Structures are given as structure tokens and as C-alpha cells.
Amino acid sequence: MSDGGVALDFPMFGDPVPIEPDAGTLRLLARRRSSSAQGLGEPGPSAEQLETLLRLAVRVPDHGKLAPWRFVIMPKASKASLLEALGRIAEGQPEPDTARAKLAKLAAAPVSILVVSRIDPGSKIPVWEQELSAGAVCMTLLIAAQAMGFGANWITDWYAYAPEGQKLLGLGEHERVAGFIHIGTPAEAPLERPRPDPEAITTYWAG
Ligand SMILES: Cc1cc2nc3c(=O)[nH]c(=O)nc-3n(C[C@H](O)[C@H](O)[C@H](O)COP(=O)(O)O)c2cc1C
Numbered sequence: 001m002s003d004g005g006v007a008l009d010f011p012m013f014g015d016p017v018p019i020e021p022d023a024g025t026l027r028l029l030a031r032r033r034s035s036s037a038q039g040l041g042e043p044g045p046s047a048e049q050l051e052t053l054l055r056l057a058v059r060v061p062d063h064g065k066l067a068p069w070r071f072v073i074m075p076k077a078s079k080a081s082l083l084e085a086l087g088r089i090a091e092g093q094p095e096p097d098t099a100r101a102k103l104a105k106l107a108a109a110p111v112s113i114l115v116v117s118r119i120d121p122g123s124k125i126p127v128w129e130q131e132l133s134a135g136a137v138c139m140t141l142l143i144a145a146q147a148m149g150f151g152a153n154w155i156t157d158w159y160a161y162a163p164e165g166q167k168l169l170g171l172g173e174h175e176r177v178a179g180f181i182h183i184g185t186p187a188e189a190p191l192e193r194p195r196p197d198p199e200a201i202t203t204y205w206a207g
Helices: 023-031 047-057 080-090 096-108 127-147 163-168
Strands: 069-075 111-118 151-155 175-186
Touching: 023 127, 047 069, 047 111, 047 127, 069 127, 080 096, 080 163, 096 151, 096 175, 111 127, 127 151, 127 175
Parallel strands: none
Antiparallel strands: 069 111, 111 175, 151 175
């Protein structure tokens, strides 16, 4: 299995998976940055790279092995009728101009991956944990996309929450948008943003 450049050694079920340091991952995490969704252009990931991204994403922690998520792949060419329909729905939103303008984020990216959280309400695994797992899927996609050299951004926007938007996106009962992961090549390198100081939000357990 390869992402088009790097051979990836996906383990088979039951294989030993030794824990090893990886300086490259640490370097990437130290500099990981979302790219402006509107500024994403070609090239986007190839079909092979997309397949690799999904294989990496489903490796997230998942209490109860419920796989409480699914993907909808949206190549740019497939988005036209969705964007048109969302444009009509935007007119009924509290701030139609803003709602319409936000569609640029969905329109620009060569590929958007819609990550749908699909919880099992009857499971003994708490819903919160099922939803957290969908967040982990989104985060893994962001990291993996950047590791392949792409810009990416995790966006929800109003149509993830508007009932008409959810219907258009084909969400079923117990399903919610965890995020659109927009992926492509950034028009320009993003600038670093302010980051929280870990010390300010960290205490040591008194014991
Ligand atoms: C669940 C979730 C939903 C988000 N939805 C939006 C959104 O709708 N619009 C937006 O501008 N940013 C949204 N963001 C924030 C972007 O991902 C933002 O660009 C990112 O936090 C930038 O910081 P980074 O460089 O640390 O990734 C969302 C983030 C998360 C975690």
C-alpha cells in the first residue's frame, strides 16, 4: 500500500505492532496548521491517496468497535448541484448573504470528505464516546492530508446544522455532521495563529 510516494506498512489483524519513536510525526504536529478552505485549489489527493487517507482515518480509537462514522467523498465536480441547492436554502437563513458566502469553502476544495457521526443509541458505549471517535477521524484526516503535502481544513458551517442542509446531505436518524475535511493545495502558506498556553489549563493531580 502506498500513498503515491511513501510505502505504508498497514498491519494485518493480529500482527505485532511495535511502538517506535517517529521524529517526522512530532515535527509535523509541531507545525500542523489548517489552510484557508476558500484558498484550496488543485491538485488535490489522487484516488490512491484518498483511499490511503480513509484507511488511515479508520484506525482511530473506537470504544466497542462500533465504527460510529461514515464518509461521503465529494470531488469538486460532484458538488455543483449540492451547492446550487444549498444556495437556495441560504436565502432562508437568518443572514442569507453570510450563509451564501460560506458556500465558497465547500466549493473551492478539489476534494471534501464529509465525516458523518452515526451513533448507536442502543449501545452500552456512551454516545459522547461515539461522537468523540468521529472527532478523532476528522483530526486524523487533517494530519494525514498535511503529511501528504496537502492543505486541509475541518469545517462544519451552517448547513451541517440546518435541518434542510442535513436532509440534502442525506443524514439519517442518529447521524450528524462531524465535519467536512476540505483538502487541496493552499494558495499561500497559512500563518501561525495564537495557541493556548498548556500551563494555563493544566494542573497536577494533588494525589
Ligand atoms: C468541529 C469543528 C468545526 C469547525 N467548523 C468551522 C466552521 O464552520 N467555520 C470555520 O471557519 N472554522 C471552523 N472550524 C475551525 C477550523 O478548523 C479552523 O480553521 C482551525 O481551528 C484552525 O486552526 P488550526 O490551524 O489549529 O487547525 C471548526 C473546527 C472544528 C474542530
